[in-house]
Amino acid sequence: MFGSSSAVEQSAVRYTIICKFMVDKRTYKDRATYLIKAVAKRRKSLKAQALDYKGGKCAICGYDKCSSALEFHHIDPKQKDFGIGEKGYTRSWEKVKHELDKCILICSNCHHEVHAGQVQLPSVTME
Numbered sequence: 001m002f003g004s005s006s007a008v009e010q011s012a013v014r015y016t017i018i019c020k021f022m023v024d025k026r027t028y029k030d031r032a033t034y035l036i037k038a039v040a041k042r043r044k045s046l047k048a049q050a051l052d053y054k055g056g057k058c059a060i061c062g063y064d065k066c067s068s069a070l071e072f073h074h075i076d077p078k079q080k081d082f083g084i085g086e087k088g089y090t091r092s093w094e095k096v097k098h099e100l101d102k103c104i105l106i107c108s109n110c111h112h113e114v115h116a117g118q119v120q121l122p123s124v125t126m127e
C-alpha cells in the first residue's frame with residue numbers, strides 16, 4: 001500500500017514538474033509582454049535613455065543586438081571611461097547626459113580594438 005502510494009506520489013511529482021515547466025513556458029511570453037508594457041509606462045531607465053541618446057548602436061560597426069554589449073567610450077583619452085554600467089545610473093540624467101556628450105557608444109569588441117589602437121574612432125563624433 002505504501003509502495004503503490006509513493007509510486008503515485010512520485011509520478012504526481014514528475015507530472016507537476018513537467019506541467020509547471022510547460023505553464024512557465026506558455027506564460028513567459030505574456031509575462032514578457034506585460035513587463036515590456038510596464039517598463040514602457042514607467043520612465044525609461046537611464047541606460048535605455050543613454051543608449052537612445054547615443055543612437056542605440058555601435059558608432060563604429062553598427063552593432064545593436066545586445067544592449068549590454070554596448071559601452072561608452074570617452075573620446076578624450078585623458079578622461080576615464082564612463083562607468084555607466086554600475087554607479088553611473090545612480091546619477092541624475094543631466095549629469096549622465098553631460099558625460100555622454102564626451103563619449104561615443106561602441107560595442108564591446110570595438111571598444112577593445114579602440115583601446116588596443118587597432119581601430120580609429122569615427123571623426124563624426126568629434127564635434
Ligand SMILES: [Zn+2]
Binds near residue numbers: 072073081111114115
Ligand atoms: Zn574606452
Ligand SMILES: [Zn+2]
Binds near residue numbers: 060062106110
Ligand atoms: Zn562595434
